[in-house]
Amino acid sequence: xxxxxxxxxxxxxxxxxxxxxxxxxxxxxxxxxxxxxxxxxxxxxxxxxxxxxxxxxxxxxxxxxxxxxxxxxxxxxxxxxxxxxxxxxxxxxxxxxxxxxxxxxxxxxxxxxxxxxxxxxxxxxxxxxxxxxxxxxxxxxxxxxxxxxxxxxxxxxxxxxxxxxxxxxxxxxxxxxxxxxxxxxxxxxxxxxxxxxxxxxxxxxxxxxxxxxxxxxxxxxxxxxxxxxxxxxxxxxxxxxxxxxxxxxxxxxxxxxxxxxxxxxxxxxxxxxxxxxxxxxxxxxxxxxxxxxxxxxxxxxxxxxxxxxxxxxxxxxxxxxxxxxxxxxxxxxxxxxxxxxxxxxxxxxxxxxxxxxxxxxxxxxxxxxxxxxxxxxxxxxxxxxxxxxxxxxxxxxxxxxxxxxxxxxxxxxxxxxxxxxxxxxxxxxxxxxxxxxxxxxxxxxxxxxxxxxxxxxxxxxxxxxxxxxxxxxxxxxxxxxxxxxxxxxxxxxxxxxxxxxxxxxxxxxxxxxxxxxxxxxxxxxxxxxxxxxxxxxxxxxxxxxxxxxxxxxxxxxxxxxxxxxxxxxxxxxxxxxxxxxxxxxxxxxxxxxxxxxxxxxxxxxxxxxxxxxxxxxxxxxx
Amino acid sequence: xxxxxxxxxxxxxxxxxxxxxxxxxxxxxxxxxxxxxxxxxxxxxxxxxxxxxxxxxxxxxxxxxxxxxxxxxxxxxxxxxxxxxxxxxxxxxxxxxxxxxxxxxxxxxxxxxxxxxxxxxxxxxxxxxxxxxxxxxxxxxxxxxxxxxxxxxxxxxxxxxxxxxxxxxxxxxxxxxxxxxxxxxxxxxxxxxxxxxxxxxxxxxxxxxxxxxxxxxxxxxxxxxxxxxxxxxxxxxxxxxxxxxxxxxxxxxxxx
Numbered sequence: 001x002x003x004x005x006x007x008x009x010x011x012x013x014x015x016x017x018x019x020x021x022x023x024x025x026x027x028x029x030x031x032x033x034x035x036x037x038x039x040x041x042x043x044x045x046x047x048x049x050x051x052x053x054x055x056x057x058x059x060x061x062x063x064x065x066x067x068x069x070x071x072x073x074x075x076x077x078x079x080x081x082x083x084x085x086x087x088x089x090x091x092x093x094x095x096x097x098x099x100x101x102x103x104x105x106x107x108x109x110x111x112x113x114x115x116x117x118x119x120x121x122x123x124x125x126x127x128x129x130x131x132x133x134x135x136x137x138x139x140x141x142x143x144x145x146x147x148x149x150x151x152x153x154x155x156x157x158x159x160x161x162x163x164x165x166x167x168x169x170x171x172x173x174x175x176x177x178x179x180x181x182x183x184x185x186x187x188x189x190x191x192x193x194x195x196x197x198x199x200x201x202x203x204x205x206x207x208x209x210x211x212x213x214x215x216x217x218x219x220x221x222x223x224x225x226x227x228x229x230x231x232x233x234x235x236x237x238x239x240x241x242x243x244x245x246x247x248x249x250x251x252x253x254x255x256x257x258x259x260x261x262x263x264x265x266x267x268x269x270x271x272x273x274x275x276x277x278x279x280x281x282x283x284x285x286x287x288x289x290x291x292x293x294x295x296x297x298x299x300x301x302x303x304x305x306x307x308x309x310x311x312x313x314x315x316x317x318x319x320x321x322x323x324x325x326x327x328x329x330x331x332x333x334x335x336x337x338x339x340x341x342x343x344x345x346x347x348x349x350x351x352x353x354x355x356x357x358x359x360x361x362x363x364x365x366x367x368x369x370x371x372x373x374x375x376x377x378x379x380x381x382x383x384x385x386x387x388x389x390x391x392x393x394x395x396x397x398x399x400x401x402x403x404x405x406x407x408x409x410x411x412x413x414x415x416x417x418x419x420x421x422x423x424x425x426x427x428x429x430x431x432x433x434x435x436x437x438x439x440x441x442x443x444x445x446x447x448x449x450x451x452x453x454x455x456x457x458x459x460x461x462x463x464x465x466x467x468x469x470x471x472x473x474x475x476x477x478x479x480x481x482x483x484x485x486x487x488x489x490x491x492x493x494x495x496x497x498x499x500x501x502x503x504x505x506x507x508x509x510x511x512x513x514x515x516x517x518x519x520x521x522x523x524x525x526x527x528x529x530x531x532x533x534x535x536x537x538x539x540x541x542x543x544x545x546x547x548x549x550x551x552x553x554x555x556x557x558x559x560x561x562x563x564x565x566x567x568x569x570x571x572x573x574x575x576x577x578x579x580x581x582x583x584x585x586x587x588x589x590x591x592x593x594x595x596x597x598x599x600x601x602x603x604x605x606x607x608x609x610x611x612x613x614x615x616x617x618x619x620x621x622x
Numbered sequence: 623x624x625x626x627x628x629x630x631x632x633x634x635x636x637x638x639x640x641x642x643x644x645x646x647x648x649x650x651x652x653x654x655x656x657x658x659x660x661x662x663x664x665x666x667x668x669x670x671x672x673x674x675x676x677x678x679x680x681x682x683x684x685x686x687x688x689x690x691x692x693x694x695x696x697x698x699x700x701x702x703x704x705x706x707x708x709x710x711x712x713x714x715x716x717x718x719x720x721x722x723x724x725x726x727x728x729x730x731x732x733x734x735x736x737x738x739x740x741x742x743x744x745x746x747x748x749x750x751x752x753x754x755x756x757x758x759x760x761x762x763x764x765x766x767x768x769x770x771x772x773x774x775x776x777x778x779x780x781x782x783x784x785x786x787x788x789x790x791x792x793x794x795x796x797x798x799x800x801x802x803x804x805x806x807x808x809x810x811x812x813x814x815x816x817x818x819x820x821x822x823x824x825x826x827x828x829x830x831x832x833x834x835x836x837x838x839x840x841x842x843x844x845x846x847x848x849x850x851x852x853x854x855x856x857x858x859x860x861x862x863x864x865x866x867x868x869x870x871x872x873x874x875x876x877x878x
Contacts, residue, residue, distance in 0.1 A: 142646075147655035216666055224658040232647030233639025258666045262673035266817070274802040275813040277677065290802055293810045298680050302673055584646065585639050608636035621635050 047157075049149030050574040054156050055135035056467060059460070061163060062127020063541065068167075069118035070534045076111045079103045081527025083509040097175070105508040109178040110196045112506055114170065116181030117204070121211060122166070124314040124452045125253075126159050132317055132459050133222045133246040135467065139565035140240050142231025142581045145574070147224045151217045158214035162207045169203035177204035180506065182303055185278040185296050189270045192284050202271065205264050212257045212264075219257075222250035231564070233584035237341075238603065240563050240588040241334060244341050245320025248348045252309045252316070255352070260306035263299055270294070297362050304355035311448045312351040315415075316344065318455020319386060322408040324588075325462050326390055328561050329405035330397025331599050333589035336389040343382035343389075350379050360431045369428045376426035383419055387412065398592065398599070402559070403477030404462035410485045411454040417489075418447025421496065436506075439499025442492045450488045457484075457540065464544075465558050469571040470551030476543040480536060487533025494522050562602045563588050660856045664863045667825075671867050674821065678814050678874055685808050698788045704807035706876045714775055726876050729772045730868065733826075736765030737865045744858045747851025752840060755851060759837045762861065766830040773823050780815065815875060822871050825864045832857045 048054060075094075078087065086101030087094075097107040134152065138145055146152045169176040178196025179188035183204065191198040226247045230239075239247075269275040270291075278299040279291035327334040334340060356364060356372040390412045399405065421443040424430050434440060457480075464472050498519055503510060510516040510523075557566035564584070568576050582604035590601040595613035607618050632642035643650045651658065686702040696708050707722035714725070739761040746754030783798025788805035790796045796805050799812035806812065836845075836857050845851045 148659065216663070220659045220662045223662055224655040227651065227658060228649050228655045230646035232641070232645070234646035235640060235644055254662060254666045255669050258670040259673040262670050262677070266677065269801070269817060275817070276810055277681070277813060293681065293685060293808050295680065295684060298677060302677070305673070583639050585634070606637045621633070
């Protein structure tokens with residue numbers, strides 16, 4: 001499998017000797033220092049500044065949150081599927097939230113809120129880009145570590161602290177936040193309105209403020225690392241698409257999270273110090289509040305200024321990894337490399353100017369609505385460019401169906417299925433009908449929820465050998481893939497029908513409405529599929545933890561990949577490459593190049609070693 | 623001619639990668655990662671402030687403006703947004719005089735002067751002149767602290783209110799402002815004033831703390847040993863940013 005490795009090291013040695021560029025590589029000395037320094041357990045695994053360890057910390061914390069977020073969804077799917085059933089058997093687990101065998105309706109709202117918060121922020125933001133930006137940026141651009149290892153460590157520990165606070169909020173007397181993951185005021189601002197808007201909401205806001213600090217520390221690190229620490233020859237147009245996607249994701253986070261920070265801070269003042277930023281003319285429980293002049297719609301603008309880029313923060317890392325995995329396993333260059341970068345740039349830019357499509361029914365000026373509709377529908381263009389490029393990459397490829405490849409193809413499938421309904425929802429006139437129904441839930445769970453999860457799994461299966469020096473089990477991976485893939489479609493396809501029929505989101509039960517009773521069976525079916533798909537994840541979790549210790553040992557470049565991370569030792573130390581950092585001569589997608597000895601040429605192989613496959617303009621460089 | 627020479631200089635050969643500014647192995651903006659990080663942090667922070675100022679703009683837009691053309695003399699009322707000239711017209715030690723925006727203009731001058739001294743400190747750092755760095759940092763700290771003290775006075779005055787006060791909706795006379803009551807106009811005017819100038823003031827306060835820290839480090843010779851005063855430059859970037867934000871806050875709250 002790794003037959004060409006000796007040539008690699010020859011190449012590295014040969015080049016390093018003639019190239020004076022590495023002399024001012026301060027990280028080299030930094031690294032040598034580390035090799036001699038005996039690290040204790042705390043330094044090595046807990047308060048580590050090594051990007052690879054921090055990535056694993058993000059990943060394992062993310063897995064913890066994903067199990068919890070999935071459990072919460074199973075709980076509310078039980079309620080939705082069997083609204084008449086008694087859940088006495090859950091009371092050892094849920095305690096007082098089960099009253100006379102019924103799930104407390106306010107706790108139901110808390111379950112939905114926490115499921116959304118956990119999945120969007122803790123799993124698909126921190127768990128996804130926290131893991132892979134950390135792990136892959138230094139390894140794929142040829143750097144010893146992140147620009148600031150210390151800030152990178154802080155980034156994880158702020159995330160950890162934020163996690164602890166959010167976790168604690170699940171167990172307090174009045175329950176966790178219950179105003180939805182979008183925490184719209186006035187509901188989220190008034191503890192009189194719902195118990196979850198008391199202590200639970202306060203903890204939610206504090207936790208998110210710390211989360212934003214973590215994102216900021218991580219984000220500035222990712223961006224500066226990509227700008228300043230690329231190895232010799234690694235120009236921006238030779239970066240793997242993973243790095244482009246992480247880079248742009250970090251920029252989106254850097255510019256949108258501070259606005260959520262502003263909104264959260266203003267909301268904290270409204271809740272705790274009597275200001276009226278988002279509140280006006282409210283009459284609750286027989287009492288008029290003193291607040292006048294504020295605007296709840298203002299909160300929505302601020303929230304969605306983050307909220308919309310946030311969905312791209314979730315999906316873009318998955319897009320990058322899928323591009324990489326598809327090219328590697330189709331043994332073909334990615335189709336339209338520059339178009340892929342261009343579409344990422346286009347999506348990043350557009351993501352900032354479409355936020356109000358979440359607000360078509362807020363009473364916003366309809367003209368403004370049509371402007372946002374226009375901009376929103378333009379996103380279909382770069383998204384379609386990406387999709388067609390992925391399909392064209394697969395076209396007549398020499399496809400190897402590794403588990404990661406299956407999940408990548410699954411990603412493309414889900415992204416198409418979910419993306420098509422986005423065109424419907426982006427249309428203001430149609431959205432007025434669909435808004436706040438299960439159609440919306442089905443749409444975003446396919447296009448960003450499940451897709452991003454598939455990207456995450458693809459990434460874990462693909463880079464597991466680099467992380468732990470071992471492979472995850474392929475057969476268990478197949479079972480995991482098929483159960484999940486089928487499960488996701490069985491859950492979310494029927495949900496579109498339910499949504500078109502008018503089922504509103506966030507309702508505790510629909511038994512009160514006769515018109516919905518004909519869908520009771522469908523709802524039961526969705527719940528069953530959701531719970532089965534959730535249980536299928538334990539196959540992954542077993543596979544993951546078992547393979548860390550017992551998996552099949554990996555070779556240095558198990559997928560015959562071209563990117564730099566596979567030129568590092570199987571289990572790289574702090575500093576990634578024992579000797580010099582390899583230089584880069586070519587783009588990352590030299591797969592099946594005509595005339596080449598093998599069907600891949602790593603980025604660090606100079607053109608002088610590949611005379612037989614050099615293209616005319618490459619020969620001209622002599 | 624020069625361009626084509628540069629191009630061949632950086633061009634790749636079969637055995638060497640390209641070596642232009644963006645081709646890896648160097649710093650394309652000619653800035654260390656630390657300085658870049660400060661720039662990106664400030665960009666991020668700018669969005670936080672932008673969100674607050676947008677909030678200010680939208681909320682102010684939701685309130686009626688005082689109609690000067692009506693011929694009536696301005697008086698404080700929750701019916702319309704107050705005219706800043708009438709709210710911020712006092713000066714320490716000159717009780718009872720109508721000096722519109724005089725004090726805040728002085729504060730602004732002080733802050734702008736602190737930016738000048740900061741520039742001089744950075745410049746002294748480039749010359750590796752420890753004495754000068756110390757001197758100019760000290761001036762910057764002094765101006766920064768004076769600004770904070772002035773803001774404290776301004777807040778105290780705003781909270782205490784005028785001698786006459788304003789008759790509120792429930793018939794009582796109220797002096798000054800807090801987060802739920804405001805004699806000068808709509809309660810959100812006071813909310814936004816406290817929130818935004820407070821948030822800016824916290825930035826100035828942390829800036830002064832950073833300045834004190836680098837002053838101590840300079841005095842201890844930390845930067846001299848390190849061979850460069852880059853930390854002074856980084857804190858300088860932050861300090862200029864905070865000044866720049868003040869210009870916007872000043873414009874929105876006091877001028878328009």
